Amino acid sequence: xxxxxxxxxxxxxxxxxxxxxxxxxxxxxxxxxxxxxxxxxxxxxxxxxxxxxxxxxxxxxxxxxxxxxxxxxxxxxxxxxxxxxxxxxxxxxxxxxxxxxxxxxxxxxxxxxxx
Numbered sequence: 001x002x003x004x005x006x007x008x009x010x011x012x013x014x015x016x017x018x019x020x021x022x023x024x025x026x027x028x029x030x031x032x033x034x035x036x037x038x039x040x041x042x043x044x045x046x047x048x049x050x051x052x053x054x055x056x057x058x059x060x061x062x063x064x065x066x067x068x069x070x071x072x073x074x075x076x077x078x079x080x081x082x083x084x085x086x087x088x089x090x091x092x093x094x095x096x097x098x099x100x101x102x103x104x105x106x107x108x109x110x111x112x113x114x115x
Contacts, residue, residue, distance in 0.1 A: 029074040031096065031105045034067040035084045037113040042067030046086040048109065053079040076103075084109040 035046040046063040050071050061069045063084070074080060080096040091109040 027076060027103060028072065029076050029096075029103055029105060030070065030072050031074055031080075031082065031107065032068070032070040033107040033109060035063045035069065035086065035091070035109045035111065036067055037086065037111055043084075043086045043111060043113070046084045046109075046111070048082065048084045050074075051081045053081070082107060082109070084111060086111050086113060089113055 031050065035043045035048060037043045042063075042065070044063055044065045044067060046067065048061045048063060048069045048071075050059045050061075051057070052075070059071060061071060063069050069084075074096070077098050079098050081093055082096065083093045084091040089111045091111045094107050094109070096105060096107075
């Protein structure tokens with residue numbers, strides 16, 4: 001009987017912990033923008049890099065035909081660095097701060113392309 005009682009208490013405690021974690025309702029950030037070349041011409045197939053400051057892990061995205069990109073589920077408590085590459089050229093590096101409270105961040109990346 002004691003095993004059943006302790007098992008029930010353990011199950012109830014586990015349920016409370018899981019329900020509490022789900023109730024925190026973490027709100028992620030979203031980053032989007034466009035990769036643009038000379039004269040603000042979109043650069044399709046440019047590669048966009050997003051690096052987090054904690055683990056230095058990098059996520060990538062290949063720009064759409066209009067030069068667009070989008071990263072969802074960005075942790076709000078981390079700083080990030082974003083940049084793009086197109087052929088042999090690279091954009092300036094931009095930083096997204098954990099202190100930036102916006103949930104939707106738009107950053108256009110510009111690359112000077114040799115003709």
